[in-house]
Amino acid sequence: MSGITRRALLRWATYALCGAALSACAPLRALLGGLGKQGEVPVSDQVWATFYVAVDGDDRWSGKLPAPNAAKTDGPFATPLRAQQAVRELVRKGLKGNVRVLIRRGRYYLPEPLTFGLQDSGTAEHAITYAAYPGEYAVLIGGVRLTAWTPYQGEIWQASIPEGMQPKQLFENGKRVPLARTPKTGYLEILKPVEGQEQTAFVYLGYKLHPEGWDISDASVVIWPGHNWFSHEKPIVSIDADRYTITLGSDEGYPMTPGNRYFVQNVLALLTQAGECQISRSKGLVYCWPTKAPITEQEMVLSAAEHVIRIQGQSADKPVRNLHFEGLDLSIANGDVISITNAEDCSLRYCLIENGYGSGVAIGGAAQRIILYGNLIRYNGYCGVLIQGPGWKEADTNHHHRIENNHVHHCGELVGHGAGVYISQSGHNQVLHNHIHHMPRYGTTIKGLVYQELRKLFPDLTWEKRFDLLHSRNNLIAYNDIHHVNLDSQDTGAMESWGPGRDNVYDHNIIHDVGNEMFDLQSGMYLDDATDYFTVTNNIIYNVVGTSNNQTVYAKGVGNKFSNNIFIVGPTNSAAISSFFMGEERCDHHEYTRNIFYFEAPGGSIYNFFNWSDDRVAVSDYNLFWQPLGELTVRGAPGGGSLESWRKLLGGKYDQHSLVADPLFMDPANRDYRLQPESPAFKLGFEEIDITQIGLKVDFPERFERE
DSSP: OTTOOHHHHHHHSOOOOSGGGGGGOHHHHHHHTTTTTTTOOOOOSOEEEEEEEOTTOOTTSOSOSSSOOTTSSSOOBSSHHHHHHHHHHHHHHOOOSEEEEEEOSEEEEOSSOEEEOGGGOOOSSOOEEEEEOTTOOEEEESEEEEOOOEEEETTEEEEEOOTTOOOOOEEETTEEOOBOEESSSSOEEOSEEOTTOTTTEEEOOTTTOOOTTOOOTTOEEEEOOSSTTOOEEEEEEEEETTTTEEEESOOOSSOOOTTOEEEEEOOGGGOOSSSEEEEETTTTEEEEEOSSSOGGGSOEEEEOOSOSEEEEOSSSSSOEESEEEESOEEEEESSOSEEEEEEESOEEESOEEEEESSOSEEEEEEEESOEEESOEEESOSSOSEEEEOOOTTSOOOEEOOEEESOEEESOOSSSTTOEEEEEESOBSOEEESOEEEOOSSEEEEEEOOOHHHHHHHOTTOOTTTGGGSOOOOSOEEESOEEESOSOSOSSEEEEEEESOOSOOEEESOEEEEEEOSSOSOEEEEEEOTTOOSOEEESOEEEEEEOSSSEEEEEEOEESOEEESOEEEEOTTEEEEEEEOOOTTOOEEOEEEESOEEEESSTTOEEEEESSOOTTSEEEEESOEEEOTTSOOBEESSTTOSBHHHHHHHHHHOSOSSOEESOOOEEEGGGTEEEEOTTOGGGGGTOOOOOGGGSSSOTTSOTTSOOO
16 A cells, blocks of 8 residues: 555545444443434425526516526526515415425626625524525625726736725735735834833834835734734734834734734735735725736626625524525625524535635624535635634523535635634534635634633632533544644644633544644644643544644643544653643643654654642553654653553552554555554454544535545
8 A cells, every 4th residue: 555645645535524432432322313414404305486697687577487587588597696585575474385485507796795684584484585596506605806907007006996885805806905015924013012001003114114104094903912823814903114114003912022924915005016905995986916817807796795695593492494505606794704693403515615714604693503614615714614602791692503515715814823624612513524724723623712711701600610611622623634723823723722621532634744833832633732632542643843832732721531532642742741721721631542653853752741739640551652753752740751650650659551663554654554464453442543534524525625
């Protein structure tokens, strides 16, 4: 099998779902429960009414024909909005069967969102579906096309912003046109914050920035204040070129510190090369130097609608339900492309979801059993999928979603802490068989709130009662291929969690090619503060890079269990597992069993403990260690740092049955971590990780890219 890469194996595989591997993991079986049925609503396949939409249609027609008749007296509707009105009338009278709207080939510009409320809802028995006409691609665009361009200066053109619009983005032939900025790529660094104004003003390096003569009416700074954890876009209020000072109009985020990264954008004077624009809402004009000429022959689209589709029920008790979208291309929004709240049993399947200023799909507030299946989600400003439940004082009303078989890539294009899939205050979700890559920070994250912060809100809250307020519980993230994330931030992980609820599971994920060469604390998995009672099984992690203090897993929290994983410790990794606690957030009773620790270079440790306590590790045994290029070490525990001293610690508590031996991977040089039949890992009870089941499934649409 020499020369066969992991990705080649994935391509050749049949991508079957889960299978026999489930029998080995009781928590996984429990979470998968009704896999394949979750969010499904029992409805008849019979279609009671069909409406059609086409670019050559007419909103005065019946909408019941797929094409205009010969006499041009009847045919499809011209707009999705008119079709929605027709469906709404059926809902008002009472649905007697399933309803579908088939949208024919073409580009449909929407200056306002298509908003679906109770008057657009299906019922428990009958579904309403908006879909692309079979074999055709219908594109719904949350913007308006600009055609009246006039020359401005040199290669730069200008056009008027339609009255009432507050655009945030311009697109040329479907690709986002960056706002004119300095530097053109990368960042500048602040010299220091202004004393007493650490969140709103900073001193810049005068030899790096020359703002004389700039019109800053629409300008902003994108900055990573404090730690390189979160980026923020802040409007510029003023620039004092004599004092080298920029004052900002927002105090959002951490206080700034010397060296914080930033760039300036949306200044007309910075528009100096092709493929840039400046959007002047103050003047009502947009300026662009297009990549292709003439500009009048390109599709130039200005974002207009806050969303392409908004599903918004009246309340948690009066949700929109049984509403579905299939095979549509949904592109360009001032906010999230798809916004879903107060909804149940709705789905998006086989759709292209791209070019949102915010996230691709945002599932917020009260929402249950939403399915995202087989979609391509790309080029969004914040997250691919954002699941945001209610606040700490509100009921647990956001749960049981399924995010499956989606290709999510190149999100976080405008917000540096973006993620492929972001879950906060939402539980019992399944994130399965996705391909997630090219994110500035997380591939996936599960968020809540740490105990010390919860106590500020609830002073009488006890440690034992904290989980009552943390709804991000019982989530399953499994069978995902995650790579090229953590690309632009520090202290992060490809799969990350911070302060979530308990009993979440990470199973059968491949995490690889993670991190960057600018920052430290890069991790494949990062179980951050107050991440408690996680089960981590059957994962493969390799090629995690960073400047220092990097590891395959950073493990904090209480009662976390790691079993049957493969940890490939690379040249820039300080350890396979690093572990410490901060403040009042505990870190104890971890279990590590039947894992393979494989070292590609000298220097890395099996474990790297900070602020050790004797309850830090409850169990470590039946593991396989292999370090062909140096000594096997354990840092931070009492006893001297060798594997032998670790085994003697606490009366011989750890790794008494573990082995030091070559695991006999098939071809580790080419990242093939399947085990040869004679591998000693099998003697320890290790079970082969079937990578053919990881990643996108065989029914992912052929019209979308898989890689």
